[in-house]
Amino acid sequence: MTYCVGLCVAEGLVLLSDTQTNAGLDNISRFTKMFTFERPGERVLALMTCGNLSITQGVVSRLERKIQEAAADPALESILNADSMARVAQLVGTELQRVQAAYSEPIRRAGATADASLLLAGQRRGGQPRLFLIYSAGNFIEATRDTPFFQIGETKYGKPILDRIITPDTSIDLALKTVCISMASTLMSNLSVGMPLDLAVIRKDALAFATRRRIERDDPGFAAVSQAWSVAIRKGVEGLPSLM
Amino acid sequence: MTYCVGLCVAEGLVLLSDTQTNAGLDNISRFTKMFTFERPGERVLALMTCGNLSITQGVVSRLERKIQEAAADPALESILNADSMARVAQLVGTELQRVQAAYSEPIRRAGATADASLLLAGQRRGGQPRLFLIYSAGNFIEATRDTPFFQIGETKYGKPILDRIITPDTSIDLALKTVCISMASTLMSNLSVGMPLDLAVIRKDALAFATRRRIERDDPGFAAVSQAWSVAIRKGVEGLPSLM
Numbered sequence: 001m002t003y004c005v006g007l008c009v010a011e012g013l014v015l016l017s018d019t020q021t022n023a024g025l026d027n028i029s030r031f032t033k034m035f036t037f038e039r040p041g042e043r044v045l046a047l048m049t050c051g052n053l054s055i056t057q058g059v060v061s062r063l064e065r066k067i068q069e070a071a072a073d074p075a076l077e078s079i080l081n082a083d084s085m086a087r088v089a090q091l092v093g094t095e096l097q098r099v100q101a102a103y104s105e106p107i108r109r110a111g112a113t114a115d116a117s118l119l120l121a122g123q124r125r126g127g128q129p130r131l132f133l134i135y136s137a138g139n140f141i142e143a144t145r146d147t148p149f150f151q152i153g154e155t156k157y158g159k160p161i162l163d164r165i166i167t168p169d170t171s172i173d174l175a176l177k178t179v180c181i182s183m184a185s186t187l188m189s190n191l192s193v194g195m196p197l198d199l200a201v202i203r204k205d206a207l208a209f210a211t212r213r214r215i216e217r218d219d220p221g222f223a224a225v226s227q228a229w230s231v232a233i234r235k236g237v238e239g240l241p242s243l244m
Numbered sequence: 245m246t247y248c249v250g251l252c253v254a255e256g257l258v259l260l261s262d263t264q265t266n267a268g269l270d271n272i273s274r275f276t277k278m279f280t281f282e283r284p285g286e287r288v289l290a291l292m293t294c295g296n297l298s299i300t301q302g303v304v305s306r307l308e309r310k311i312q313e314a315a316a317d318p319a320l321e322s323i324l325n326a327d328s329m330a331r332v333a334q335l336v337g338t339e340l341q342r343v344q345a346a347y348s349e350p351i352r353r354a355g356a357t358a359d360a361s362l363l364l365a366g367q368r369r370g371g372q373p374r375l376f377l378i379y380s381a382g383n384f385i386e387a388t389r390d391t392p393f394f395q396i397g398e399t400k401y402g403k404p405i406l407d408r409i410i411t412p413d414t415s416i417d418l419a420l421k422t423v424c425i426s427m428a429s430t431l432m433s434n435l436s437v438g439m440p441l442d443l444a445v446i447r448k449d450a451l452a453f454a455t456r457r458r459i460e461r462d463d464p465g466f467a468a469v470s471q472a473w474s475v476a477i478r479k480g481v482e483g484l485p486s487l488m
Contacts, residue, residue: 002386012337014462070346077411108365111263125419128260137302141391146359156401157400157401157403157404158404159401159402160402160404160429160430160432160433161477161481163432163433164432164474164477164478165477165478165481172488173486173487173488174481174482175487176487177347177481177482177486177487178438178481180484180487181481185404188404188407188408189400189403189404189407200303201488205257210488211335211488217274218408221487222487224485225484225487227478227487228483228484230408231475232477232480232481232483233408233409233478233480234409235476235480236473236476236477236480237405237409237418237421237425237473237476238418238421238424239472240421240424240472240473240476241465241468241469241472242417242420242421242470243417243420243421243424243465243466243469244416244417244420244445244454244455
């Protein structure tokens, strides 16, 4: 299973994903689910993936090949030169459709599922920070002020804290704490989501990653947040008015 | 959908359920999912139900008929005179099997599902407070010190707070606050779970309900807990160490 969460707030974009994949409970591996693309000063993109790993890796590898081809021939289009973030989402959706067309039926006949979904976040020079959820069929929706976050994978454990805290005006600092709690709650309640994590933060108009790092199992910052949160919610619950 | 949660702690049993049922999004009704049985000084039982409403109502109505029959003829067995809580769980499971045998196949042919599960909680004179989860097949498991709570229905949103707070030694007062938060988180994130709620508290060895009441949408106690929790977690998140 997988848990990826992306937030689009006024100050920018915050993205966090786990790295655990599994084919059954007895076959667990580590694969990154976050892929980042940067042309400093021009555009910054992050993709997070969920679902059939052969499908999502196929999409990423096709997108990377297009980037190389466009580097050799600027007349070709890629996610690094497309003229809007919406067009980037279209290109990702199109590659997803192509990989699905090649493999989804054979995968289904083999008794597995080819479902896959992606979160795309980023900003191009001259545009706004934007966040898209791209479905298995290649169609997509965009985060708005009403719904400033998307989740893919094992979404439920980590949703209540997002529902309570995140608004479009939440600061990057608070958004980052909140996605860490959302992930920590998911890690605690679902064994199929696992450390380490991949984190990316994109500040509005910086057109480069403010943070792009791996959070390992023994990361002192993440551990401090998890532990401080355990203390805070215990204190919070104990301090509630009594119902008896 | 449904959300029911039951806790078995050293001080006793805490049970909370919602009351919303739906057949599709456009057909929402209110039905209690908590059924209580009391012989003060002798035994106290509560059942919470989830799944196909015709199945679970059928089970409860068969159990009630057996109670009436046993009242007329004490040689007959019912959940109010069975000689252990495990035997009560067996009787509930057997009635569930009988209702399933009569209806599950026709229900399946009609394109619906007959799945149902129940939580059974209670104590008989001379025994301990016990909590069981009874599955669709009539089999059941019991809560232990390792796993002192069960949930049925829409379980995920409300699980992280239980995982963090509940141990076998959690007080009834804290357990009650925690199930209210677990329910409030579920209500906030899932439209198919709805107020009002049914609450029951059974203190160890009291052999009667300490609390058995409906929590209406405008209940001041529940609203105060929900609101105090919103404030507490916002303060808690804001007070976390920064990750930037």
